[in-house]
């Protein structure tokens with residue numbers, strides 16, 4: 001157990017599941033949950049604290065009463081915002097969630113300016129951009145969660161196709177967290193064996209399509225909102241790597257300043273996460289085809305950030 005404080009703003013499905021995951025695993029000493037829905041956040045905090053006590057975890061879980069409760073956070077995770085419903089794309093959330101992001105990130109800046117910020121709200125890459133521009137925080141300290149989730153989904157679909165390899169699959173997805181994200185089969189392995197060696201092209205193409213539609217599949221089935229168990233678990237891994245200075249490599253959404261040939265745009269790439277936040281951006285040698293797909297995905301993010309520039313900054 002380390003003496004660290006994590007604040008989660010947005011105690012809805014993803015935020016409360018994240019708090020539960022962090023508290024159950026005793027990843028930090030204190031969790032503060034903040035939400036505009038006062039009764040809900042109080043209920044979630046009580047329930048999760050009681051579950052932590054059942055698990056004999058030392059993590060203390062509390063609801064924030066005021067913005068001052070954010071003070072001294074090592075990490076602030078922002079899950080505040082509206083989720084999509086069937087018939088919507090993540091991009092449809094842009095202006096609604098950008099307004100929420102602006103108010104939340106200014107609250108973070110005022111009360112916990114040294115925190116590392118993990119953004120979860122959608123559309124993810126545009127929300128990372130919004131958090132960066134509104135706060136003026138250093139790019140190393142504002143990190144978007146999507147690649148870990150998308151890669152976990154790709155692992156799931158590889159397992160589904162193969163029927164073996166559970167727990168031994170590593171997959172990698174780059175690009176923006178949208179319909180044109182870029183799954184990388186040639187960087188995806190089962191027990192170290194590249195999937196190109198054990199699956200035929202048609203099956204790999206199917207895995208790529210299913211990975212891209214993984215979020216949508218759940219939205220359609222749920223009808224009321226979007227996925228939260230895998231998103232919360234993926235976020236907890238990022239929190240853990242930062243708090244424990246594990247320096248693990250995860251695909252995360254970060255501001256690119258020259259990497260992969262892009263400037264002033266946010267996209268998902270493999271990074272090293274440690275106590276300073278983003279400690280290294282890893283530049284992979286993409287194939288020509290992957291470069292084209294990555295460019296398309298980055299251009300989709302650019303369309304959204306241009307709308308933000310025209311409306312907010």
Ligand SMILES: NC(=O)C1=CN([C@@H]2O[C@H](COP(=O)(O)OP(=O)(O)OC[C@H]3O[C@@H](n4cnc5c(N)ncnc54)[C@H](O)[C@@H]3O)[C@@H](O)[C@H]2O)C=CC1
Pocket residue numbers: 009010011012013014015034035036037079080081082083084093097100103104119120121122123124145146149177225226227228231
């Ligand atoms: N990056 C990713 O891979 C993923 C992103 N998401 C996104 O995360 C966001 C949250 O999703 P859910 O938890 O399922 O939604 P939810 O509706 O269950 O929870 C959102 C919470 O934010 C709160 N909120 C709204 N404005 C606020 C403010 N100004 N301050 C504090 N709290 C505020 C709401 O009261 C609500 O409790 C959505 O935008 C969703 O699209 C969800 C899953 C994966």
Ligand SMILES: O=C([O-])CC(=O)C(=O)O
Pocket residue numbers: 083084090122149177214215216218219226227231
């Ligand atoms: O699909 C959504 O709207 C939520 C999300 O980003 C995901 O689950 O990948």
